[in-house]
Amino acid sequence: MSENESKTTFRDxxxxxxxxxxxxxxxxxxxxxxxxxxxxxxxxxxxxxxxPIAPLFKxxxxxxxxxxxxxxxxxxxxxxxxxxxxxxxxxxxxxxxxIALMAMFYCCQPPEPFATxxxxxxxxxxxxxxxxxxxxxxxxxxxxxxxxxxxxxFLPGAVVFAAFGxxxxxxxxxxxxxxxxxxxxxxxxxxxxxxxxALKTPISEKAEIGGVKFSRLALGGDLIAGxxxxxxxxxxxxxxxxxxxxxxxxxxxxxxxxxxxxSAFAEPKVLEKMNMExxxxxxxxxxxxxxxxxxxxxxxxxxxxxxxxxxxETADTFAKKGDAEGLKAIFGVLKGTKLPVGIGAEDVATVxxxxxxxxxxxxxxxxxxxxxxxxxxxxxxxxxxxCVDPExxxxxxxxxxxxxxxxxxxxxxxxxxxKAYKFAKDHGAAAVAIDLLDYRIVETVNGIMKPSPPxxxxxxxxxxxxxxDAKGGQKK
Amino acid sequence: MxxxxxxxxxVATAMRFAIGWHLAYLGVWAVTSTWxxxxxxxxxxxxxxxxxxxxxxxxxxxxxxxxxxxAWGLLLAGILLMLGKAARCAAVFGIFYLAxxxxxxxxxxxxxxxSHFLYIDRNVVEICMxxxxxxxxxxxxxTGGTQFIASGRDESRPSxxxxxxxx
Numbered sequence: 001m002s003e004n005e006s007k008t009t010f011r012d013x014x015x016x017x018x019x020x021x022x023x024x025x026x027x028x029x030x031x032x033x034x035x036x037x038x039x040x041x042x043x044x045x046x047x048x049x050x051x052p053i054a055p056l057f058k059x060x061x062x063x064x065x066x067x068x069x070x071x072x073x074x075x076x077x078x079x080x081x082x083x084x085x086x087x088x089x090x091x092x093x094x095x096x097x098x099i100a101l102m103a104m105f106y107c108c109q110p111p112e113p114f115a116t117x118x119x120x121x122x123x124x125x126x127x128x129x130x131x132x133x134x135x136x137x138x139x140x141x142x143x144x145x146x147x148x149x150x151x152x153x154f155l156p157g158a159v160v161f162a163a164f165g166x167x168x169x170x171x172x173x174x175x176x177x178x179x180x181x182x183x184x185x186x187x188x189x190x191x192x193x194x195x196x197x198a199l200k201t202p203i204s205e206k207a208e209i210g211g212v213k214f215s216r217l218a219l220g221g222d223l224i225a226g227x228x229x230x231x232x233x234x235x236x237x238x239x240x241x242x243x244x245x246x247x248x249x250x251x252x253x254x255x256x257x258x259x260x261x262x263s264a265f266a267e268p269k270v271l272e273k274m275n276m277e278x279x280x281x282x283x284x285x286x287x288x289x290x291x292x293x294x295x296x297x298x299x300x301x302x303x304x305x306x307x308x309x310x311x312x313e314t315a316d317t318f319a320k321k322g323d324a325e326g327l328k329a330i331f332g333v334l335k336g337t338k339l340p341v342g343i344g345a346e347d348v349a350t351v352x353x354x355x356x357x358x359x360x361x362x363x364x365x366x367x368x369x370x371x372x373x374x375x376x377x378x379x380x381x382x383x384x385x386x387c388v389d390p391e392x393x394x395x396x397x398x399x400x401x402x403x404x405x406x407x408x409x410x411x412x413x414x415x416x417x418x419k420a421y422k423f424a425k426d427h428g429a430a431a432v433a434i435d436l437l438d439y440r441i442v443e444t445v446n447g448i449m450k451p452s453p454p455x456x457x458x459x460x461x462x463x464x465x466x467x468x469d470a471k472g473g474q475k476k
Numbered sequence: 477m478x479x480x481x482x483x484x485x486x487v488a489t490a491m492r493f494a495i496g497w498h499l500a501y502l503g504v505w506a507v508t509s510t511w512x513x514x515x516x517x518x519x520x521x522x523x524x525x526x527x528x529x530x531x532x533x534x535x536x537x538x539x540x541x542x543x544x545x546x547a548w549g550l551l552l553a554g555i556l557l558m559l560g561k562a563a564r565c566a567a568v569f570g571i572f573y574l575a576x577x578x579x580x581x582x583x584x585x586x587x588x589x590x591s592h593f594l595y596i597d598r599n600v601v602e603i604c605m606x607x608x609x610x611x612x613x614x615x616x617x618x619t620g621g622t623q624f625i626a627s628g629r630d631e632s633r634p635s636x637x638x639x640x641x642x643x
Contacts, residue, residue: 011611018604199517
């Protein structure tokens with residue numbers, strides 16, 4: 001053995017690192033549970049069991065004495081195993097207990113094919129998962145000669161204990177073990193990581209208006225400004241205002257930038273807030289300001305908007321009244337901003353009215369959506385429909401040389417954003433502004449960027465017959 | 477040699493195989509995905525070491541090449557680790573990948589959905605295991621497959637080669 005021993009120095013170091021790393025993980029996991037203000041219970045974990053022996057775990061959760069014993073066994077067991085692994089004292093026995101614990105975790109929440117993976121759960125792959133891998137690491141510690149004398153075994157342990165104690169104390173002083181009452185920044189980071197890691201490909205389609213290049217999918221600002229268009233639900237406007245403030249607005253803007261959405265069509269009053277969030281996220285939103293009067297236009301200019309357009313309701317009112325002079329006056333004000341100027345409309349008749357009166361902007365902003373949703377069939381018009389005849393509108397817009405941007409494409413949230421985007425794009429919209437809540441951004445971009453089914457991709461190589469689409473929804 | 481120590485080759489091989497399985501699974505998933513699977517999202521929210529550089533890569537056109545490199549690298553490294561061929565090179569790639577994942581989402585007092593971690597998460601544990609794989613040279617069979625069992629042999633017994641020499 002003496003010859004072997006001289007060759008195993010690096011191996012010893014590697015084994016020590018492994019032993020200490022697993023020990024650290026166990027010790028922290030145990031301490032974390034012990035430090036919980038309201039105590040920790042294994043009941044919820046047992047109740048969430050999946051797989052072939054889930055009934056056994058659920059039965060265990062229903063037996064009070066098993067839960068109480070389990071609570072202490074797991075908490076103290078984790079701490080004891082951690083201490084033993086780091087110090088190297090009884091490390092072999094501790095490894096065997098650790099393997100037993102890991103085996104139980106594995107059986108309680110097995111990976112595929114024994115159970116469907118929990119959504120958002122990291123580290124679970126086919127047959128194996130990370131508990132199993134850590135258990136094999138413990139098995140390695142158990143089968144390797146682990147006691148190499150006081151200096152080589154315990155001394156690294158003492159250093160690690162000191163480091164652990166320091167980190168743990170710092171964490172405790174920072175209130176890290178207090179019950180999470182609001183969304184903390186650490187939690188947000190983790191959510192963000194999971195959410196953004198689900199992004200397949202950022203939006204790559206571009207649009208250009210008045211020399212400004214931006215993503216074809218733009219963020220609509222109605223929800224942020226508190227216009228939910230929710231018909232009978234009178235509480236939703238205020239809810240949207242409250243929801244889209246502070247942390248959530250920041251997240252919405254960050255998600256958009258990460259997903260390649262670099263433009264927004266919104267009222268100037270939210271411009272400053274959104275600019276600040278974009279700057280904090282290290283990016284920039286190209287802002288097209290929805291202006292009703294000279295004040296709005298001034299706000300748009302001072303806020304650094306890249307374009308301005310006349311609010312659809314305002315333009316529609318001028319057109320319905322036949323007030324060409326009023327329209328020209330406000331259009332002139334917008335022109336004074338020197339930005340690319342557009343005119344908004346819910347009704348394509350407004351566009352025709354403008355053209356007939358010689359008011360031709362750089363771009364149009366048109367309410368445009370399909371009529372494939374229940375409320376579109378209501379007989380009376382009551383905030384249920386914004387684009388009465390999309391086909392006729394699209395046909396007319398094809399005759400115009402100016403680009404047009406589709407807004408209100410979700411018809412007040414009645415239409416799926418991916419379908420809405422494709423509908424507008426297929427009908428010739430240069431860009432599509434969609435009101436997206438933070439948590440819908442990644443899935444919408446994934447849906448838009450997902451390749452079409454093979455039959456529509458003629459002339460390209462046939463798609464591989466895989467079932468990874470089904471996996472795609474689960475995988476981080 | 478104790479009962480436990482007698483099985484160290486078997487355990488070391490099983491561990492190497494398991495890590496190979498893990499990396500190969502990620503690689504297979506990324507390579508066969510009919511969607512354009514990308515690590516861009518992970519890169520774009522890097523907020524720790526080299527955060528600026530990683531975010532810049534995430535936003536750049538080079539991300540396509542990075543994705544390709546990671547996906548095929550994982551697949552190859554995973555298969556090699558499972559087979560025990562060129563296991564050291566594969567382990568180096570595995571360590572690189574796991575360290576990258578650690579850097580992209582460091583577990584500083586965080587909860588990642590798997591467990592609770594204080595600086596040391598399972599990427600670190602797996603990195604330590606791969607460092608061990610790199611040092612485990614002499615006893616690990618390099619052909620995998622059925623030799624897993626053969627490799628669990630007692631060192632005191634003569635090997636097949638020894639027998640052949642004797643004959």
